[in-house]
Amino acid sequence: MEWTIFLILIPLGLVAGFLNVLAGGGSLLVLPVLIFLGLPAPIANATNRLAILSQGLSGMAGYQLFQKERLKKYLSLSLWTLPGALAGAFLSVEISELWFQRILAIILIAATFLIFFPPKKKLIASSMELPSSFASKLALVAFGFYGGFIQAAAGLVFLLLLSGLGGVSLLESNKLKVSLIVFYTLPVLIFFIWQDLILWSVGLSLAVTQALGGYLAAKFSLKKGEKPIRWGLGLALLVMAGRLLWEVL
Numbered sequence: 001m002e003w004t005i006f007l008i009l010i011p012l013g014l015v016a017g018f019l020n021v022l023a024g025g026g027s028l029l030v031l032p033v034l035i036f037l038g039l040p041a042p043i044a045n046a047t048n049r050l051a052i053l054s055q056g057l058s059g060m061a062g063y064q065l066f067q068k069e070r071l072k073k074y075l076s077l078s079l080w081t082l083p084g085a086l087a088g089a090f091l092s093v094e095i096s097e098l099w100f101q102r103i104l105a106i107i108l109i110a111a112t113f114l115i116f117f118p119p120k121k122k123l124i125a126s127s128m129e130l131p132s133s134f135a136s137k138l139a140l141v142a143f144g145f146y147g148g149f150i151q152a153a154a155g156l157v158f159l160l161l162l163s164g165l166g167g168v169s170l171l172e173s174n175k176l177k178v179s180l181i182v183f184y185t186l187p188v189l190i191f192f193i194w195q196d197l198i199l200w201s202v203g204l205s206l207a208v209t210q211a212l213g214g215y216l217a218a219k220f221s222l223k224k225g226e227k228p229i230r231w232g233l234g235l236a237l238l239v240m241a242g243r244l245l246w247e248v249l
Contacts, residue, residue: 005037006205013206017055017213020155026213027052027152028108030206041100043199045092045150046192049185050203051210052151056182058211063175074176078183080137081144085184088148089191100150107152140180147181148188154181 012033016026027048034044060066065074092100147154158177192198 009202009205010209013051013209014213017210018216020055020214031104031152041097042093043197046197047199047203049189049192051206053182053185053189054207055210055214056178056185058214059178060182065175065179074179077140078180080140081180081184082187084141084144085148085188086191088145089188092149093195144184147184
């Protein structure tokens with residue numbers, strides 16, 4: 001790729017990392033931008049995982065989640081996400097590029113709705129533990145499948161799953177989300193490396209800048225910045241969804 005592309009990737013990574021921590025939805029920007037820059041959809045989807053892993057590890061460090069008891073708890077829950085994540089990753093490789101872009105366009109539109117009309121926080125209870133029901137385990141499998149397949153808006157999907165099941169505080173759900181994404185992204189990334197789908201120069205650039213963007217967001221006031229960013233992100237997603245649909249329909 002031409003070096004001028006990195007003039008786009010650097011601010012893209014910073015913005016995506018910032019959004020993922022502040023309001024969510026960073027991958028919803030990264031994937032269509034990479035596709036518009038000329039990357040085939042499977043390569044864009046796979047390359048993005050380097051940044052997801054880097055940003056997730058940075059988030060875990062920020063939340064101080066590397067204590068033994070925390071790791072043991074989250075690792076045990078992550079086991080339920082792994083089968084779905086690997087199945088989703090396999091499907092993303094097997095599906096045609098045309099259908100991948102169609103699905104991405106639909107997700108962009110659906111995510112825009114969630115950004116403009118987010119689930120009410122009162123739906124999420126104050127408990128610090130994930131419900132141990134069979135439904136919650138199936139939800140983790142489904143979450144892993146979605147994340148392994150496309151990852152975009154996985155955080156929003158996870159919060160919806162938790163709000164539907166109930167019993168998890170917003171703070172704990174965010175910590176759990178960050179940790180589970182790290183744990184299932186690692187084997188998914190290894191799968192994509194095995195498939196030779198990683199564009200390393202792009203992926204490493206995004207990994208560094210998204211980690212930095214996430215760190216900067218942690219220092220920023222959520223109340224002052226979240227609302228305008230959500231609306232700006234939502235409008236950008238609508239434009240990108242329209243562009244994708246124009247090309248693939």
